[in-house]
Amino acid sequence: MIMKTIYNKLLLFIVIVTSVHSSCKSFLDIDPPKDSATPNEMFANDATATSAITGIYNRMGLSGAFSGNQNSISVLCGLSADELRSYSSSLDVFYKNDLPTTNTTIETRLWQEPYAYIYTANAVLDGLKSAQGVSAKTKSQLEGEAKFVRAFCYFYLVNLFGDVPLILITDYSINQQAGRSSKEDIYTQIISDLIDAENLLPSSYITTERVRPNKWTATALLSRTYLYTQKWGLAAQKAGEVIDQRTIYNIVDNLDQVFLKNSNETIWQLMPTAGSNTKEGALFILTTAPTNVALSPDFVTAFETGDNRKTKWISQFSNSTGTYSYPFKYKIRTTVNGIISEYSMVLRLAEMYLIRAEALANLQQADLALADINLIRKRAGLIIPLANLTSAQCLTEIEKQRRFELFSEWGHRWLDLKRTNRASAILEPIKSSSWNDTDVLYPIPENERARNQNIGQNLGY
Known part of the structure; x- marks a missing residue:
């Protein structure tokens, strides 16, 4: 599961942010913590404790499953459904619903990345329990956000993979041996975390941004x-x-x-990072023939x-x-004069x-x-x-x-077809011989199963 080495890397990725400004200032404009930062230092005061959470949002926007780039949930699930067409050999396996268990995008982006955010959220919840320098108001805010993040990540894990390990602690020696929890148990935890988040978070936004x-x-x-x-x-x-x-x-x-x-x-x-507008705009808006994805012609004519x-x-x-x-x-592909007018919805x-x-x-x-x-x-x-x-x-x-x-x-069409049991009826005529009923779930990464033999594989892989 999430190994000790991954935890160490997580600490290095957390970006110190004392507040989210109403300007277009990126989280990346703030110096990251030193490599020697300890959990005690991270929860020494409101600002450093807050950085652990805002660092998650920053990393979500940089690349990968939550970013809007070619390895994002929006793109990969759009290909798996009937929204997008692939113009990339690396993305063809998603369009054809023919994913090998060794697919690196599945492993690093759709599996490891959400679990890294979950692990960080768990570390925040643990750190807040004994944090003496964090105010009660900030503790409530950060606990609510950490539980929301954990629920958000598990929502996508359970919908992409089905039964998955339920990790609620930071003990990597236990986590790396965790088996798969049932879909029902995952949803129970998601609901519990979101109810807690509702009660902990204020009705207004804590910053002028959303x-x-x-x-x-x-x-x-x-x-x-x-x-x-x-x-x-x-x-x-x-x-x-x-x-x-x-x-x-x-x-x-x-x-x-x-x-x-x-x-x-x-x-x-x-919030977009590195002084740019959205990854979605940069990826989707075409100025040449597509090299990643474009909309399916059948989708366009269906309006x-x-x-x-x-x-x-x-x-x-x-x-x-x-x-x-x-x-x-999203209307902006390339940022001009540093003007940021679109955020990733x-x-x-x-x-x-x-x-x-x-x-x-x-x-x-x-x-x-x-x-x-x-x-x-x-x-x-x-x-x-x-x-x-x-x-x-x-x-x-x-x-x-x-x-x-x-x-x-965010893969709405793919998830809708699956939850309403409409995937085979809609996709089999389109994907023809490449479609199998078991394609509604992505494969558990083979490397993850090699590290943890308590994790079984989904049917069809």
Whole structure:
């Protein structure tokens, strides 16, 4: 599991940040801690203790699974589903759903990286227990954020791999021998951590940016978790609690402004690092024929006539080799004059309406579900409201709206197809002979199984 050497490396990656400023200042602009930093030094005062958490967000934005680059969840899961098409030999295995157990991206990005963040969160929770120099207010904030981070990482681990080791301590000698915990136990822990985070975090953001979670960030992820575990009443309730915070969150009518930093639709964003705009913009926006990914032509043609998300959130590049469509939610590919205007969106309000709609439809409250569906459709430019739909018809429409609203964001389409047992029906005709029912889970990395023989492999690998 997470070995002692990985823990030592984690300490070196933590970036000292005394606050997250309203300017575009990157976490990287602050000098990192010295190699000799000890846990006692890290929790000596509010500023150094805070750096352990803000360092996680910084590392998330740099590269890998949470960054928006080619090895991110958004890209890899988009390829596994029916959103993106691969133009890279290293990404072909995700598009073809033909992943070997030795795939290094699976091992380093989708497995080791989330566990590294979990380990750091566990270390923060342990350090706060005996921290004498940290104020009570900061302790509450950091404990809430650490539990949120842990829940966030486990949410993706359990959805990508199924049963995974549940690591809640920092004793590497125990962790490296941990077996896989059931999906149900993982979700129980996620829910417990998010309820704690709700109670520990303030309703307002601790900075003028929306880059550190508040109470409603935890509530939003809790709502999604309840949806995934089919706790419909709780999913609708929690989504509604976020929607009701109208002094903080509102649907942004202008589709070009949804993904701006600190937009009113933002529940949580990651601040770009190293003086750049988003990794998503740098990767997706094409100025040449694609070398990584582009949108699937079938996806582009599936939009309803009049849907402004097609015209506002998709653009094209053409040359002698063809015409390629790409996600254009983020408008900036290369930063000019150091101006940072877009942050990477992680959680946003539109998802809360779609969660509540789906939960209400499953509770046979079609009229209420339809009101939320029509709100999302109206923002997209589909101004004629739907009416008189059954609950089953609402669910069909919600699947469609989630597909067109959340594409290229955090693997929503891939996870939706799996949790609704629709993956084989949708993907087998597209992926043909390369698709197997067992492809809904990624393989456990072979190197991890070699280090820890208590971890079994997923079916089909």
